[in-house]
Amino acid sequence: MSVIKLSDKFATFSEQWAPKLVGSVDDYDVKIVKIEGDFVWHEHADADELFFVIDGKLRMDFRDRSETVNAGEMIIVPRGVEHKPFAESECHMMLIERTGLANTGDGAASERTRAPEAI
Amino acid sequence: MSVIKLSDKFATFSEQWAPKLVGSVDDYDVKIVKIEGDFVWHEHADADELFFVIDGKLRMDFRDRSETVNAGEMIIVPRGVEHKPFAESECHMMLIERTGLANTGDGAASERTRAPEAI
Numbered sequence: 001m002s003v004i005k006l007s008d009k010f011a012t013f014s015e016q017w018a019p020k021l022v023g024s025v026d027d028y029d030v031k032i033v034k035i036e037g038d039f040v041w042h043e044h045a046d047a048d049e050l051f052f053v054i055d056g057k058l059r060m061d062f063r064d065r066s067e068t069v070n071a072g073e074m075i076i077v078p079r080g081v082e083h084k085p086f087a088e089s090e091c092h093m094m095l096i097e098r099t100g101l102a103n104t105g106d107g108a109a110s111e112r113t114r115a116p117e118a119i
Numbered sequence: 120m121s122v123i124k125l126s127d128k129f130a131t132f133s134e135q136w137a138p139k140l141v142g143s144v145d146d147y148d149v150k151i152v153k154i155e156g157d158f159v160w161h162e163h164a165d166a167d168e169l170f171f172v173i174d175g176k177l178r179m180d181f182r183d184r185s186e187t188v189n190a191g192e193m194i195i196v197p198r199g200v201e202h203k204p205f206a207e208s209e210c211h212m213m214l215i216e217r218t219g220l221a222n223t224g225d226g227a228a229s230e231r232t233r234a235p236e237a238i
Contacts (some may be wrong), residue, residue: 002186002194003186003187003192004134004192004194004195005192007191023167023169023195024167024195025147025169026166026167028144028147030169030193030195046214048143048144050142050144054191063197067121068122070211072125072126073125075122075123076143076144079145086205097144104167109156
């Protein structure tokens, strides 16, 4: 049970859209990720998903609107709501969600699907 | 599903050691709290607990050592481990833990026990 220094963790990788596992709370993952550009539309039918912006700016697109999330802010996407993260320039985020969720949602895996790697 | 701006949320209260509920992920609470000084020794036999420091400095005491957690860092206290948060000066934290956990742990409620209030 050591202190998790996010800046040190972010410094260990440069890959984008590849969540890294930095801890867990019961059966919930604490992950960090670097994103830039557009992702794919997806949803998690039975799981909420928390996005906490550490650095940069996230635009979370929904089918009917978008929300801008700045550093120090978060958005929780409720289960069953289609969403698509986007970042104009590189954005660093912390994610909290139930262990085992696919980053690309409930559909078939795609070239964007990544299992989190513990770092 | 709106953006949760932690600085705005922290500005709405001044009470210390009184967790406020700002969101939830499935049946996990996302809470914020202001602390200063010493808390009580406690544990949660069957639940992990995440402490993310937003501002200030947390010293998490364990029976055999202490860990210092600065802003932008976190510590996850595993289930069954006695701990006692301490802050020399006011520290702002985000907590993530299963809904329903008592802030003072598994024992009988005390004058430090607080149910989280949604803000």
